[in-house]
Amino acid sequence: MGLNSFQTSGNSPGNRRCRVGILGFGAVGSAVANWLLNDPPAGPALELTHICDRRARDKRARHERAEAAAPIWTDRFDDLLTSDIDILVEAIAEPAIDYVRAALLAGKSVVTANKQVIAQQASALLTLAERQGRQLRYEATVGGAMPIVRVLGEGLAGERVLKIDAILNGTSNDVLSRIEEFGCTAEEAVAEACARGYAELNPSTDLDGLDAAAKLSILCGLGFGVRVLPSQIETKTTAGVGAPEFREARLRGGTIRQIAHAEYDPAAGRIAAWVAPVFVPASSLFAQTKGPGNAAVIVTAHAGTVVLAGIGAGGEATASAVLGDVVAIARDRAAIVPAPTFIEPREITGLSDQTFAEAV
Amino acid sequence: MGLNSFQTSGNSPGNRRCRVGILGFGAVGSAVANWLLNDPPAGPALELTHICDRRARDKRARHERAEAAAPIWTDRFDDLLTSDIDILVEAIAEPAIDYVRAALLAGKSVVTANKQVIAQQASALLTLAERQGRQLRYEATVGGAMPIVRVLGEGLAGERVLKIDAILNGTSNDVLSRIEEFGCTAEEAVAEACARGYAELNPSTDLDGLDAAAKLSILCGLGFGVRVLPSQIETKTTAGVGAPEFREARLRGGTIRQIAHAEYDPAAGRIAAWVAPVFVPASSLFAQTKGPGNAAVIVTAHAGTVVLAGIGAGGEATASAVLGDVVAIARDRAAIVPAPTFIEPREITGLSDQTFAEAV
Numbered sequence: 001m002g003l004n005s006f007q008t009s010g011n012s013p014g015n016r017r018c019r020v021g022i023l024g025f026g027a028v029g030s031a032v033a034n035w036l037l038n039d040p041p042a043g044p045a046l047e048l049t050h051i052c053d054r055r056a057r058d059k060r061a062r063h064e065r066a067e068a069a070a071p072i073w074t075d076r077f078d079d080l081l082t083s084d085i086d087i088l089v090e091a092i093a094e095p096a097i098d099y100v101r102a103a104l105l106a107g108k109s110v111v112t113a114n115k116q117v118i119a120q121q122a123s124a125l126l127t128l129a130e131r132q133g134r135q136l137r138y139e140a141t142v143g144g145a146m147p148i149v150r151v152l153g154e155g156l157a158g159e160r161v162l163k164i165d166a167i168l169n170g171t172s173n174d175v176l177s178r179i180e181e182f183g184c185t186a187e188e189a190v191a192e193a194c195a196r197g198y199a200e201l202n203p204s205t206d207l208d209g210l211d212a213a214a215k216l217s218i219l220c221g222l223g224f225g226v227r228v229l230p231s232q233i234e235t236k237t238t239a240g241v242g243a244p245e246f247r248e249a250r251l252r253g254g255t256i257r258q259i260a261h262a263e264y265d266p267a268a269g270r271i272a273a274w275v276a277p278v279f280v281p282a283s284s285l286f287a288q289t290k291g292p293g294n295a296a297v298i299v300t301a302h303a304g305t306v307v308l309a310g311i312g313a314g315g316e317a318t319a320s321a322v323l324g325d326v327v328a329i330a331r332d333r334a335a336i337v338p339a340p341t342f343i344e345p346r347e348i349t350g351l352s353d354q355t356f357a358e359a360v
Numbered sequence: 361m362g363l364n365s366f367q368t369s370g371n372s373p374g375n376r377r378c379r380v381g382i383l384g385f386g387a388v389g390s391a392v393a394n395w396l397l398n399d400p401p402a403g404p405a406l407e408l409t410h411i412c413d414r415r416a417r418d419k420r421a422r423h424e425r426a427e428a429a430a431p432i433w434t435d436r437f438d439d440l441l442t443s444d445i446d447i448l449v450e451a452i453a454e455p456a457i458d459y460v461r462a463a464l465l466a467g468k469s470v471v472t473a474n475k476q477v478i479a480q481q482a483s484a485l486l487t488l489a490e491r492q493g494r495q496l497r498y499e500a501t502v503g504g505a506m507p508i509v510r511v512l513g514e515g516l517a518g519e520r521v522l523k524i525d526a527i528l529n530g531t532s533n534d535v536l537s538r539i540e541e542f543g544c545t546a547e548e549a550v551a552e553a554c555a556r557g558y559a560e561l562n563p564s565t566d567l568d569g570l571d572a573a574a575k576l577s578i579l580c581g582l583g584f585g586v587r588v589l590p591s592q593i594e595t596k597t598t599a600g601v602g603a604p605e606f607r608e609a610r611l612r613g614g615t616i617r618q619i620a621h622a623e624y625d626p627a628a629g630r631i632a633a634w635v636a637p638v639f640v641p642a643s644s645l646f647a648q649t650k651g652p653g654n655a656a657v658i659v660t661a662h663a664g665t666v667v668l669a670g671i672g673a674g675g676e677a678t679a680s681a682v683l684g685d686v687v688a689i690a691r692d693r694a695a696i697v698p699a700p701t702f703i704e705p706r707e708i709t710g711l712s713d714q715t716f717a718e719a720v
Contacts, residue, residue, distance in 0.1 A: 031662075035518075035662065039520065039661070039662075041517060041518045041519070041520075042585055043517060043698075043700075044698070139515065144663070145660070145663030145664060145666055146666060147510075147511050147514075147515030147516070147666070150507075150510055150511070150514055150515045151507050151510070151511065151515070154507075154510055154514075154684060154687075154688055155499065155507030155510045155511070155681075155684050156507070156680070156684060157401060157403060157683075157684045157687035157688060157691075158395075158401045158679075158680060158681075158682070158683020158684040158685075158686060158687050159401070159680050159683070159684070160399065160401075160402075225402050283648075288643075295667075300505070300680065301399070302391075302395065302399075302676045302677075302679065302680050303504070303505030303670065303671055303676055303677045303679075303680030303681075304505060304670065304671040304676075304677065305669075305670065305671070306505055306506060306507070306668075306669070306670040307655075307667070307668065307669035307670065308666075308667065308668055309666070309667035309668075310663065310664065310665065310666040310667065311663055311664040311665070316662045316663055317662075317663045317664065319518075319662065319663075320516070320518060320519050320660065320662050320663030321515075321518075321663075322518070323517075323518020323519070324514060324515050324516060324517045324518040324519070325518075326518060327514075327517040327518050328514055328517060331517075331696075331697070331698050332695055332696045332697065332698070334694075334696070335692055335695045335696070336691075336692045336694070336695070337691070337692065338403075338404070338691050338692070340403075
């Protein structure tokens with residue numbers, strides 16, 4: 001294990017290449033790998049040394065390269081733990097908390113794209129990372145290429161965030177904006193989103209709002225310092241929204257989007273949080289967010305409204321967020337990222353009767 | 361001097377309060393001070409211990425507070441250098457390079473809102489900061505509350521940025537959108553912007569594009585890793601734009617905004633950079649950016665387009681950016697921020713004949 005040499009190698013980025021291992025060679029993992037091998041970011045020297053995937057043998061055969069510095073392929077996670085990688089990119093679709101914990105315990109920093117890991121266990125895992133003197137970064141868990149984790153957690157760290165409204169699920173936005181544009185059925189829109197790589201064959205967690213709820217839970221921690229579990233966020237499915245609803249919305253001068261909403265009242269300890277399809281005016285940022293786009297409107301106490309938008313689904317957009325985090329760690333491998341202390345809200349409310357009127 | 365105790369106090373944010381001194385008690389400095397005293401950010405404990413202003417005596421009389429922990433007022437910069445502050449907030453309007461350098465040499469981290477300092481000397485000052493084991497942060501130099509420095513420098517650090525288009529001057533945007541809305545003269549619009557605190561009495565560096573050029577220069581360093589001095593960026597004044605130009609733009613289906621544009625071709629080593637009033641379509645983000653708003657559209661190689669917007673002028677918006685940086689430093693006072701290495705472009709071009717057609 002190269003852990004001790006890590007400590008003595010210094011922090012200056014020129015000292016030695018920062019070694020990266022990827023766990024999970026799916027859409028995100030393969031995009032990160034291709035990018036590191038063929039178009040590496042400027043700045044600290046990064047080296048992809050390991051790729052771990054359950055089907056490493058098959059996938060390697062399809063991706064083998066002639067380069068001298070080809071990464072080591074393995075199907076054993078332990079090979080990553082005992083390797084000399086500095087950073088683990090965790091990009092598997094299944095539950096991954098044990099992998100993330102094991103990597104931190106083995107002295108690796110971790111970049112994860114896994115929203116459930118962070119939504120469920122951010123506090124415990126970030127505390128572990130801090131104690132280990134390593135970093136756990138998770139920009140890729142929310143918003144795809146839209147850097148909302150960094151904006152809320154760092155850029156607005158001096159602010160009091162009052163309210164967040166956002167489109168956080170690229171798949172359902174692609175489906176909704178496709179029904180809007182073509183008047184097709186939801187089934188046709190889903191099939192098309194699948195064909196374009198923005199949806200799984202069974203996008204129910206996307207349409208039902210569960211994916212956006214997990215992401216909103218992460219944003220509540222970052223923006224308000226409040227712990228809200230995904231299961232505590234009320235969701236209303238968009239699966240029932242079809243061409244007739246869009247016609248009606250158009251008559252009202254707008255359209256329909258799946259919006260994730262959170263608003264915190266610190267004095268009362270009350271947080272309102274929900275994910276639902278709501279009417280949005282045609283002139284709004286949300287109405288103009290089409291295809292797999294994500295967008296967020298963040299209202300702050302001092303500096304007014306901050307707006308963000310970017311592509312929210314697909315391997316490349318997620319890989320972009322992952323690589324930003326990899327570079328951040330490589331720039332200062334000894335950085336200390338203090339774990340947040342989340343407040344438990346006294347009350348969590350969901351959709352109010354005025355939801356439609358309230359919506360952006 | 362408390363420098364040695366600083367080094368041994370550890371990095372964990374709970375260990376001791378992070379001491380902050382403010383240089384310059386104008387719109388930004390006073391907003392930062394009020395905020396720290398009355399509504400301090402959550403997270404690391406911050407203590408405002410010193411305020412330095414040339415007219416400290418007068419200003420103190422107007423802002424004296426009864427609190428026990430009232431900061432020390434001084435008109436001598438040396439008092440800050442020899443104090444035990446950890447972070448200097450540099451918020452003076454005049455040239456401040458010497459102050460920033462002296463503070464870094466005295467072992468302070470620095471948060472600056474001074475775009476000229478960074479546009480002219482980013483590389484040298486960031487190298488000095490790294491060598492000193494301190495941080496120099498400058499989110500407040502560009503975009504006000506819109507965290508574009510962090511988004512370009514960190515969030516998109518794994519990306520290849522291809523093009524940046526942005527509204528970077530809140531004053532000229534306020535003036536232009538006021539002429540657009542009310543059909544008033546430029547002089548009336550400037551007077552109104554002054555009255556609302558978004559313009560200086562002589563806003564010529566705003567309207568002429570020099571302010572935006574300095575900010576664009578900073579973004580070229582962050583986004584492309586290329587050094588372009590403000591004086592190398594072609595500017596075209598918006599001072600000549602009045603109601604007739606807006607009528608014409610409206611007939612073409614849009615409006616006029618002061619846009620800062622930069623596009624880099626790494627293969628040719630060629631950068632195009634300019635600031636000018638250009639036609640923008642009514643449906644564009646820029647046309648919808650009104651008052652002192654700032655907005656940016658960043659095109660990347662892998663993750664498509666990332667969009668940002670927020671209030672770009674005024675003490676509170678700038679203070680929000682300053683405090684985000686203060687919190688970032690306080691979270692990890694020993695963090696190492698590697699200084700960037702800028703490339704000198706082989707060719708810098710300005711406005712092309714197709715500017716209007718090219719514009720967003």
